[in-house]
Amino acid sequence: MTAPVLPVLSVRDLHTSVAGRGGTTEILRGVSFDVRSGETLAVVGESGSGKSFTALTIAGLLPQGATLTEGEVLLEGADVVHLGENRRRALRGAQIGMVYQDPMTALNPVMRVGHQVSEGLRAHGWSKAKSAERTLEVLAEVGLPSPRNLARLYPHQLSGGMRQRVLIACALAPRPKVLIADEPTTALDVTIQQQILEVVTALRDDYGLAVVWITHDLGVVARIADSVAVMYAGRVVEQAATGLLFAAPQHPYTDGLLRSIPTPAQRHQAALPQIGGNPVSLSTLPVGCPFEPRCPQRMERCAAEEPPLTERGSSLAACWVPPDRWVDAHPDLRVVTGA
Structure with a gap:
């Protein structure tokens, strides 16, 4: 071995x-x-x-x-x-x-x-x-x-x-x-x-x-x-091998970043998706998940408690949204890295 x-x-x-x-x-x-x-x-x-x-x-x-x-x-x-x-x-x-x-x-x-x-x-x-x-x-x-x-x-x-x-x-x-x-x-x-x-x-x-x-x-x-650590508000919110992260992100922030990349299939001059809101201030962090005010998948628990970085699908991710709901919400996200 x-x-x-x-x-x-x-x-x-x-x-x-x-x-x-x-x-x-x-x-x-x-x-x-x-x-x-x-x-x-x-x-x-x-x-x-x-x-x-x-x-x-x-x-x-x-x-x-x-x-x-x-x-x-x-x-x-x-x-x-x-x-x-x-x-x-x-x-x-x-x-x-x-x-x-x-x-x-x-x-x-x-x-x-x-x-x-x-x-x-x-x-x-x-x-x-x-x-x-x-x-x-x-x-x-x-x-x-x-x-x-x-x-x-x-x-x-x-x-x-x-x-x-x-x-x-x-x-x-x-x-x-x-x-x-x-x-x-x-x-x-x-x-x-x-x-x-x-x-x-x-x-x-x-x-x-x-x-x-x-x-x-x-x-x-x-x-x-070879691998990626995605940071938000002073901490790593997702970490995975590059190909796996691009193909199946497990945190809403990572998903938003990837969706903002132009792809060959995108209609010419079409508006790119954006992450709404503004980055949180580190001096006035909310009680729960720092990304919660901008997150399209937020749940009640997200505003009350910050999630730890845990195994989630192919990544380590800090997110309370259940994996089955996350997969259902993003069936079309398949980004190819060329690796």
């Missing part, structure tokens, strides 16, 4: 709060998931759902005023968020790489590209010669032409897609075990976006990376993710 493959990254019951003038607001409310070597987990949801805060918590980069109040992040079984700052800094970059959304703000405009890549390596103990060699190697790995010449350029001399590849090179240069990508293709056109996705997927397979890809773009999710 083959032993199960243990997760490289395990996130367990994360609770993160932010202190403000009006008091303390809980931003993450019990976020949990696992990612294994060579796998990509996509974390999706609307703006304000907690996606980016999850990434910052994992990397130990919470902004001032934010505090991890409960939970743990395990890297190959070892807790990494309760370490001292010096040890956490040693892990960040070396074991957990980050790719940010906007390369123009993430890259130093007055520092040459090659220096920015090698700087991270030197910070983790690489010699000058080894870091210079690795810099040229990783620039080539992310598909940048003439690495030796490109390393002498400044960020403003590169296109948007090339700058994003440089950020990926910075993150992967120390050969980390986990890559966290926070909406890195949002500002790119479709052709460049596809190239970036192909680069990351190839490097994931070559390095055996565990990838956490944060996005609101379900088209990207369908192309690169």
